[in-house]
Amino acid sequence: MPSCCEICCEILIAILLPPLGVCLKHGCCTVEFCICLLLTILGYVPGIIYALYAIVFVDRDEYFDEYRRPLYAPGP
Structure with a gap:
């Protein structure tokens, strides 16, 4: 669980x-980063709104359990 200081720095x-x-939170070449980059190019405010959503609400770890693993992930 990230501390309050980490969350405040990410939001800033x-x-x-x-x-x-978004790149620092989720990594480069992810769907979240590409969407944020596109929205920032199209308009600065939509990019900020999506970045805040991606940082605060999207948790990538829940998608990488055994049952909801993406199709491109290598199997056991």
């Missing part, structure tokens, strides 16, 4: 540079 980075905040 997401407001200043939305794709960078």
Whole structure:
């Protein structure tokens, strides 16, 4: 669980540079990063809104359990 300081720093980075905040949280070349980059190019405010959503609400760890593993992940 991230601390309050980490969350505040991620939110501040997401407001200043939305794709960078999403990249630090989820990594580069992810769906979240590509959507945030596209929205930031189309308009700065939609990029900020999506970056805040991706940082605060989206939890990537829940998608990588055994039953909901993506199709591209290598199997056991």
